[in-house]
Amino acid sequence: MRFDFETVLDRTGKDSIAANPSEWYGINVETREGFPRIPMWVADMDFVCCPAVTNAVAERLRYPNFGYFEPSDAYYDAIISWQRNRHGIEVKREEIGYEGGVLGGLISALRVMCPDRGPVLLNSPTYIGFTNVLKTNEYQMILSPLKKDSQGIWRMDLEDMEKKIQQYGIRAAIVCNPYNPCGRVWTRQELKDMMDLFEKYGVQAVSDEIWSDLILKGHTHTPTHTVSEYARMHTVSEYALSKTFSLAGIVGSYHVIFNKELRDAVVKQSSYSHYNEMSVLWMHAVIGGLSSEGAAWTDEVCQVLTENISYAYDFITSHFPGVSVMKPEGTYMMFLDCTEYCDRTGTDMDTLLRKGVEYGVLWQDGRPFHGDHSIRMNLAVPFSLVKEAFDRLDRYVFEKEDR
Ligand SMILES: Cc1ncc(COP(=O)(O)O)c(C=O)c1O
Known part of the structure; x- marks a missing residue:
């Protein structure tokens, strides 16, 4: 191994809840x-953080001024190359937007997809962050349980999902791809079948792809928006470095939205609070992390x-x-x-x-x-x-x- 994954860190007193939960x-x-x-x-x-991230942030800290700024070309280029090289996706600069956290981005998207705070479809078991933000924002959460097949693999139950879409008049779904907490990396076919179902009922998707870089040997990540033209035009995809490089404490994420109308509406929603501004240190963490190192x-x-x-x-x-x-x-x-x-x-x-x-x-x-x-x-x-x-x-x- 070129990098250090062996050192046992004592994070006590180092701004961490992991070993010291309240x-x-x-x-x-x-x-x-x-x-x-x-x-x-x-x-x-x-683990010890990726040196490309710490070096990039340290380098920026050496320059002693932190005034107002605009995201640089290097920032956009880093995301564009990463998406191309790691996921085979061509993204244009204007299709990328900042979100101060994936969960905040998800709420901005839902405000557009169901402005009346209508029912939102999710699978269960469910990442606790989804449950929390939907509750605090007063969305009705409709759960369709995943089922284990005869091999013990968690699968979506499309019949149940369809029934719930019909029964509750669902307009929006949250897709966790890959899936926290069950560890599924959905296949292209599974995502295609799901998006075909969504197309049949005009359901739009927020695809949380925060885990998309952490794929285990033998598996491949398929971005939800790539499975059909409908998926491309009706999915808000959320990405971050919080999982890949463990940067939750630095805060930040980004969306990719190909449909201009949808994108403009989401950007408008996320701008209302005037809180949704990038930190210069996060920008440099992104440039460092999404590099060849x-x-x-x-x-x-x-x-x-x-x-x-x-x-x-x-x-x-x-x-x-x-x-x-x-x-x-x-x-x-x-x-x-x-x-x-x-x-x-x-x-x-x-x-x-x-x-x-x-x-x-x-x-x-x-x-x-x-x-x-x-x-x-x-x-x-x-x-x-x-x-x-x-x-x-x-x-x-x-x-x-x-x-
Ligand atoms: C599926 C999923 N989405 C979002 C988050 C939170 O991301 P962030 O801290 O960037 O908002 C997590 C964190 O565990 C997660 O597992």
């Missing part, structure tokens, strides 16, 4: 002595995540009877289903979650993601910590069959 996040942080915390919940990485780092991080996920998947399926999980195809999240385990051992979810945390494994309750008996685990930590976490879960947390 009570608000619902994680009991009382851990036993001798079991240092391993952060495996919130969606940021516990950033691409090399991204290739390596995908390799590391593939190995971490494989280790975790093999461990869970061979050591924890009654816990089922789909092997993620993208993202660094695993969504464990502990239903059978809880039934067999008479354990309730609160006890199981608390036990993990007691032994320093900071994992996340899956119930707020609409997953009964589920736990979300983040595998973007150095491999030594992945091994340590699963060793502790095996020794102290999950009961053995013969105990």
Whole structure:
């Protein structure tokens, strides 16, 4: 490896909730002595940041003035080349717009797609951020559950989605591509079938592609807007560096919208607050990250995540009877289903979650993601910590069959 994915960072006092969540996040942080915390919940990485990002920001900080500015050609060129080289997409400068966070961008798009705050279609289990922003903005959330097929792969249930579109008169849907928390990287055919269904009923889509750079070995990301002409003209695509390079603390994201009318309307919505302005440090983080060195780092991080996920998947399926999980195809999240385990051992979810945390494994309750008996685990930590976490879960947390 050219880059460092091994160093174990102590982020205490370093502006991070990962190892030090406040009570608000619902994680009991009382851990036993001798079991240092391993952060495996919130969606940021516990790796040393990509040097191309830190160097670009440091370089800009060396110039001692931070006045008003306009995004530079280098900024747009970085995004255009990244989309071309990594996703095979040709994007023009005017099709790219700043959003101060993917969730804010999503709300600006929904304000255009359903100005009456009508019902919005999503799949479940559901990323908790979607649930929160839809609730605070008073949109009705219509959930169509994903179903596991005979191979244990999460699939959309198009019949159910169609029924709900008809029943609720749905005009807008949120597509999570790739899918947090289940780790699906939707195939072109799946996305095409979904967009054909949306076309039949005039449903527009916000495609959250924040995870699109973190694709595990053997899988390929398909941008939703590429699957048909309808998709191109009726999708607002949201991108960021928050997941790829773990830059949530620097804040920023961007949309790509090909349809001019839709784009103008979304840009107008997102301008109303007058808050939606880019930071110069974010701009330089983008220029650094979306460079050839950033691409090399991204290739390596995908390799590391593939190995971490494989280790975790093999461990869970061979050591924890009654816990089922789909092997993620993208993202660094695993969504464990502990239903059978809880039934067999008479354990309730609160006890199981608390036990993990007691032994320093900071994992996340899956119930707020609409997953009964589920736990979300983040595998973007150095491999030594992945091994340590699963060793502790095996020794102290999950009961053995013969105990
Ligand atoms: C699917 C998805 N969208 C959006 C976000 C939040 O992105 P941002 O912090 O850039 O708003 C996350 C963070 O985990 C996410 O998983």
